[in-house]
Amino acid sequence: MPRLTRRECLRSTLALAAPSSASSRGIQLCEVFGPQDQQRLRLAKQMGMNHAILSAATALSRVPRGQYLDTLARIKEDFERQGMTIVGVESHPVPAEKIKLGLPGRDEEIENYCAAIEALGKVGIPMVCYNFMAGLGWYRTRVDVPERGGALTSEFSREEAERQGLTQWGLVGEEKIWENLEYFLKAIVPVAEKAGVKMALHPDDPPLSPLRGIGRILTSAANFRRVLKIAPSPVNGITFCQANFKLMGEDIEALAREWLAQKKIFFVHFRDVKGTREHFRETFHDNGPTNMVRMLEIYSRGGFEGPLRPDHAPTMEGEPNDRPGYAMQGKVFATGYIIGIMQALGLPYR
Numbered sequence: 001m002p003r004l005t006r007r008e009c010l011r012s013t014l015a016l017a018a019p020s021s022a023s024s025r026g027i028q029l030c031e032v033f034g035p036q037d038q039q040r041l042r043l044a045k046q047m048g049m050n051h052a053i054l055s056a057a058t059a060l061s062r063v064p065r066g067q068y069l070d071t072l073a074r075i076k077e078d079f080e081r082q083g084m085t086i087v088g089v090e091s092h093p094v095p096a097e098k099i100k101l102g103l104p105g106r107d108e109e110i111e112n113y114c115a116a117i118e119a120l121g122k123v124g125i126p127m128v129c130y131n132f133m134a135g136l137g138w139y140r141t142r143v144d145v146p147e148r149g150g151a152l153t154s155e156f157s158r159e160e161a162e163r164q165g166l167t168q169w170g171l172v173g174e175e176k177i178w179e180n181l182e183y184f185l186k187a188i189v190p191v192a193e194k195a196g197v198k199m200a201l202h203p204d205d206p207p208l209s210p211l212r213g214i215g216r217i218l219t220s221a222a223n224f225r226r227v228l229k230i231a232p233s234p235v236n237g238i239t240f241c242q243a244n245f246k247l248m249g250e251d252i253e254a255l256a257r258e259w260l261a262q263k264k265i266f267f268v269h270f271r272d273v274k275g276t277r278e279h280f281r282e283t284f285h286d287n288g289p290t291n292m293v294r295m296l297e298i299y300s301r302g303g304f305e306g307p308l309r310p311d312h313a314p315t316m317e318g319e320p321n322d323r324p325g326y327a328m329q330g331k332v333f334a335t336g337y338i339i340g341i342m343q344a345l346g347l348p349y350r
Helices: 006-023 038-047 057-061 065-081 097-101 106-123 158-163 174-195 221-230 242-247 252-261 292-301 328-345
Strands: 028-033 051-054 085-090 127-130 142-146 152-157 198-201 236-241 265-270 273-276 279-282 307-310
Touching (some): 028 085, 051 307, 065 085, 065 106, 097 174, 106 174, 127 265, 174 198, 198 265, 236 242, 236 252, 242 273, 307 328
Parallel strands (some): 127 198, 265 307
Antiparallel strands (some): 142 152, 152 279
């Protein structure tokens, strides 16, 4: 293959980028932060980020519903003073475990949830990334597996999870979880529509069922299509956590194109894994089997202008492993990797 000059390479890249650059404002490159994550916010600004995803449940759980609006407004102002625009909330804006398990008290949690969505709409935070992983959140059986150069990453083994036995909730069937999700969506989606807040459902992590006796339902693209039909609405959509859809055995390139065309991808979690849903480990963003360059191109060419964040990254030298997947050095590496790809391809971001 003949070698190109630097000028020829630049001309080729600009030609490739032209259709996307002309028609798109660009992807919102972001990271998730708590209200007090001042050092992480400063690092994010130093990396070139201007957008943030807020972890809000702890802050809102400490105040009554009548104070949700003021609490969110103060947090939003704090972030804006540091040059960061909050473009979404992740992991539910308020506690929701009774909702997911269908326990007594879920209606009060739904009332809190509705009030939180109304407050988010009023302060201009336009998206909620939520999950419906009842009883257990994202789940790993190890968080200290050596990755490249001795970095530490997480691993899941179904065999090991089964050895850990049932949770305190015992056996919970998939149909019960479906009933609970439908009950939630019927209550929440009309409120979200009125508030102008998009609901972006995250897949189960890991995407298998049952997990320690609890049914999981967000384990296939077909089940996500079912969710979209339960509550047809412009605000009922998806957090496209590409590694989870890959573990489901889905063609993630085709799936991303399908849902981008339908404008159902509201948020992207960008990461990679090695293995199967039965046994996998997470990787550095540049060290897995997925064509990450191609995925970024698909999102951008498909017209995605929402938030994308580098999801779980290994813990690197010099940092404690007390926040597996969320240590900041790995996120710095991942963010630089993403920006490098986007600049090389001329893909717009902001």
